[in-house]
Amino acid sequence: MDDEKILQLYFARDEEALRQTQVCYGGKLQALAQNIVRNREDAQECVNDTYLAVWQTIPPKKPNFFLAYLSKICRNFAFGKLDWQQAAKRRAEVVTLSQEMEQCIPDKAREAELESREIARAVNDFLRGLPPENRVLFLRRYWYCDTIEEIARRYGMGQSKVKMRLRRIRQQLAAYLEQEGIFL
Amino acid sequence: MTGRDLLLGLTEVEPEFLVEAENRTLPQRRIFRRPVLAAALIALVLILVGCTYAVLSETEWFEKFFADWQNQELSESQNAFVEEHIKVIGQSITKDGYTLTVESAIADSYNAYIKLRLTSENGGKLNAESYLPDYRFREDGTWEQYFYALDNPEWKYITGMGPSEEDPTVILLRVNQNERQNAKPLEEGVTYRIHMTGLVGYYSDGSEEVLTEEDFDFDIVFDTLYNETLEMISEPITASFADIQVNVTSLKLRALSITTDYNGRTDEKGALCFVDSFVVLKDGTEVSFRPYILGSEGATCFLTGPVDLEEVDYVRLRDGTKIPVPETEKSPG
Numbered sequence: 011m012d013d014e015k016i017l018q019l020y021f022a023r024d025e026e027a028l029r030q031t032q033v034c035y036g037g038k039l040q041a042l043a044q045n046i047v048r049n050r051e052d053a054q055e056c057v058n059d060t061y062l063a064v065w066q067t068i069p070p071k072k073p074n075f076f077l078a079y080l081s082k083i084c085r086n087f088a089f090g091k092l093d094w095q096q097a098a099k100r101r102a103e104v105v106t107l108s109q110e111m112e113q114c115i116p117d118k119a120r121e122a123e124l125e126s127r128e129i130a131r132a133v134n135d136f137l138r139g140l141p142p143e144n145r146v147l148f149l150r151r152y153w154y155c156d157t158i159e160e161i162a163r164r165y166g167m168g169q170s171k172v173k174m175r176l177r178r179i180r181q182q183l184a185a186y187l188e189q190e191g192i193f194l
Numbered sequence: 195m196t197g198r199d200l201l202l203g204l205t206e207v208e209p210e211f212l213v214e215a216e217n218r219t220l221p222q223r224r225i226f227r228r229p230v231l232a233a234a235l236i237a238l239v240l241i242l243v244g245c246t247y248a249v250l251s252e253t254e255w256f257e258k259f260f261a262d263w264q265n266q267e268l269s270e271s272q273n274a275f276v277e278e279h280i281k282v283i284g285q286s287i288t289k290d291g292y293t294l295t296v297e298s299a300i301a302d303s304y305n306a307y308i309k310l311r312l313t314s315e316n317g318g319k320l321n322a323e324s325y326l327p328d329y330r331f332r333e334d335g336t337w338e339q340y341f342y343a344l345d346n347p348e349w350k351y352i353t354g355m356g357p358s359e360e361d362p363t364v365i366l367l368r369v370n371q372n373e374r375q376n377a378k379p380l381e382e383g384v385t386y387r388i389h390m391t392g393l394v395g396y397y398s399d400g401s402e403e404v405l406t407e408e409d410f411d412f413d414i415v416f417d418t419l420y421n422e423t424l425e426m427i428s429e430p431i432t433a434s435f436a437d438i439q440v441n442v443t444s445l446k447l448r449a450l451s452i453t454t455d456y457n458g459r460t461d462e463k464g465a466l467c468f469v470d471s472f473v474v475l476k477d478g479t480e481v482s483f484r485p486y487i488l489g490s491e492g493a494t495c496f497l498t499g500p501v502d503l504e505e506v507d508y509v510r511l512r513d514g515t516k517i518p519v520p521e522t523e524k525s526p527g
Binding site: 038073074075077078079081082085086089094104107108109110111112113114115127128129130133134137142145146149150152153154168169170171173174175177178 | 195196197198199200201202203204205206207208209210211212213214215216218270271273274275277278502504505
């Protein structure tokens with residue numbers, strides 16, 4: 011079933027909407043949540059919370075990109091459920107990701123407190139200027155939290171190449187944030 | 195703000211980007227599998243003997259160049275390095291019926307390789323053993339081949355040129371900086387001029403043919419330059435060869451070059467301790483390095499293959515001394 015029809019079901023308050031959402035996108039949401047929490051049960055809980063949130067927000071909302079809408083909600087739930095201390099102890103992928111992101115923050119911005127929206131605006135501007143190939147690599151790694159191995163497999167690239175390209179994008183992001191003085 | 199904040203803040207990126215990341219496929223590199231293609235390859239070799247370089251992409255050309263030079267197939271990380279850092283240029287100038295094209299370049303901050311190709315505009319054959327700009331010295335002992343930044347024309351970089359062994363119409367220009375002379379490193383975003391005068395064909399019987407005496411000026415900008423440095427020495431070490439011994443105080447590793455500082459000699463022979471030395475990668479690939487700018491206080495070496503600094507395991511000097519990667523972070527420049 012296509013997105014438009016699923017949304018119609020939500021607007022009609024037909025519970026078939028939830029079933030169709032699960033059929034079409036359940037797997038992707040589960041994978042996204044599991045990439046973050048690295049636990050099957052917790053991931054399933056995030057996905058269920060996502061279905062509930064979507065049921066409660068559509069209508070009145072009518073997202074243009076349904077999967078992106080679902081994914082954002084699911085990502086938020088997954089990060090909300092994540093126990094960072096436990097993650098640090100077991101050297102989880104998200105810890106590596108946050109360390110990699112740390113390299114992009116200009117020294118002057120370390121003390122600044124920013125809302126997610128401000129960060130997203132800066133990153134959106136940066137992403138808009140990237141070639142599409144680099145943009146998708148960046149998002150697969152830092153939005154979808156894919157491992158290097160998964161990205162390499164997905165795009166038929168060597169892991170070294172993926173690592174190298176991501177490193178270069180991080181350097182570009184750091185230079186962009188520094189240059190734009192966004193956080194000052 | 196922390197890395198975690200940034201990671202969480204990413205949630206609000208534009209949905210179009212997420213759709214793109216969900217659906218986009220990247221152009222995949224063709225991988226030839228030997229068993230399947232054996233017969234096809236034999237046929238291909240028969241057809242392409244003598245002109246294999248003509249069908250190689252710029253990336254493949256440099257991969258083959260380095261593989262030949264280091265006498266070993268490039269490792270995965272080395273191939274990735276070339277693919278990531280090659281700069282395809284494609285800038286041409288025609289003089290007297292001969293066209294020189296700057297095809298591509300690859301560089302770290304102190305060493306660059308720039309590939310040029312010569313073609314004859316009227317399709318005439320280029321039969322010489324090699325072609326080079328006019329390197330004959332003038333009466334005042336200078337020549338007119340330069341590489342410099344347009345905003346600092348007084349500073350001329352050290353250059354060397356050589357023909358490709360496999361294809362005489364390819365000229366490889368190597369640009370070097372001597373860090374010990376406080377030379378400015380190569381930088382992204384800066385316009386560099388390649389100035390050449392004349393083109394001469396050199397034949398195997400010793401004869402020369404001047405194709406043109408005109409100037410060629412190319413302006414190029416690096417935007418894929420690898421500018422990281424890894425200092426391998428945290429405590430001075432001793433390196434030796436035969437009866438020569440030096441105290442090594444610094445060995446800076448870059449993707450394509452090495453600069454080392456040492457003391458204990460008043461002549462240039464200390465550099466001999468760095469001949470037959472290798473950078474060993476984590477996958478076991480050995481990349482040799484060779485000193486080319488020698489001094490009593492140090493040497494600058496070029497690497498025979500590209501090196502991704504994150505993949506370095508250790509450096510092995512001529513006397514067998516192993517220098518492991520220190521715990522400290524890489525630094526820019």
